[in-house]
Amino acid sequence: MPESGWPVYRGTGQPHSGIGALPPPPPWRVFDGEVITPPVDRTLAGARPGVAERATVYRPGQDVVEMVNAALYLRRPLLVTGKPGTGKSTLAFSVAHELKLGPVLYWPVGSHSRLVDGLYRYDAIGRLQEVGLHGGDHDPDIGRFVRLGPLGTALVPGELPRVLLVDELDKSDIDLPNDLLNVFEEGQFDIPELSRLPDDRSEVRVMTEDFGRPATIRRGRVRCRAFPLVVITSNGEREFPPALLRRCLRVDIQPPDTDKLAAIVAGHLGDEALAETRDLVARFVERRDQGDLATDQLLNAVYLAIAGARPDLATRERLVDRLLQPLDGPG
Structure with missing residues (x-):
């Protein structure tokens, strides 16, 4: 120091x-x-x-x-x-x-x-x-x-x-x-x-x-x-x-950018989880530009996507869509 x-x-x-x-x-x-x-x-x-x-x-x-x-x-x-x-x-x-x-x-x-x-x-x-x-x-x-x-x-x-x-x-x-x-x-x-x-x-x-x-x-x-x-x-x-x-x-405190979000996902859930769900990180950033989203919502979506009993693709998409609803919009 x-x-x-x-x-x-x-x-x-x-x-x-x-x-x-x-x-x-x-x-x-x-x-x-x-x-x-x-x-x-x-x-x-x-x-x-x-x-x-x-x-x-x-x-x-x-x-x-x-x-x-x-x-x-x-x-x-x-x-x-x-x-x-x-x-x-x-x-x-x-x-x-x-x-x-x-x-x-x-x-x-x-x-x-x-x-x-x-x-x-x-x-x-x-x-x-x-x-x-x-x-x-x-x-x-x-x-x-x-x-x-x-x-x-x-x-x-x-x-x-x-x-x-x-x-x-x-x-x-x-x-x-x-x-x-x-x-x-x-x-x-x-x-x-x-x-x-x-x-x-x-x-x-x-x-x-x-x-x-x-x-x-x-x-x-x-x-x-x-x-x-x-x-x-x-x-x-x-x-x-x-x-x-x-x-x-x-x-x-400004919302984290894409690189920081990736680091947060990797820090909480590991590098493998990040590699599998980079599309979710990109989708989160895109939606955040249109309404308020919290980082917790991204972590929840990533966890569901990589959880042991993984949902099929259609179910995954529906869940992600619901989990990434803007905080300042209708539920």
């Missing part, structure tokens, strides 16, 4: 320790959270099925690689736009896999998502129920009833950054993008239920999004040390406020 440490993320799908070459943050993006919780497993162990394979095969364009590195260097969120199926979400898993940053913290955003949903959840009813079961004399450990959300877990102080995927922010309520600004800028948040505890209970162990792995919080405040790589995806269904755009780096 060059002495400058650039690029830290290369987009090759091969894990390495290049994150150690990341220079210190800019003076205005320095965070000083105290590291209390032990480091996480730095693999994608426990990730959703198929994620590790997609992260290994994924090959981003040079412009995407450059903007990921810029976001890592500047400790800024990365806003990723592009058509459905272009690999916006997979980019987050690719970075986590290659730089060995542990499981991606995944926050799928919907119309009812609130900032607190990403930060933490407090089960007050569950705690009251446990008190009631013991006749009101029992004071259960409050940490058992607090669970950090994906954003909250990403801000738990550690020596290495986590990767947080905020998926489809454009589907959110109009207030959420603005609500995120302060957390992204400050790199911290408070949990009032914990900050109100007496001094002799200032340190609390709570659950996290890391498959229940606990984290220790002092005086109800979570303050990061290594700012996470935040990958925010958008399908372009709405505009974001200028204040959010000013704090993010932006990159638009």
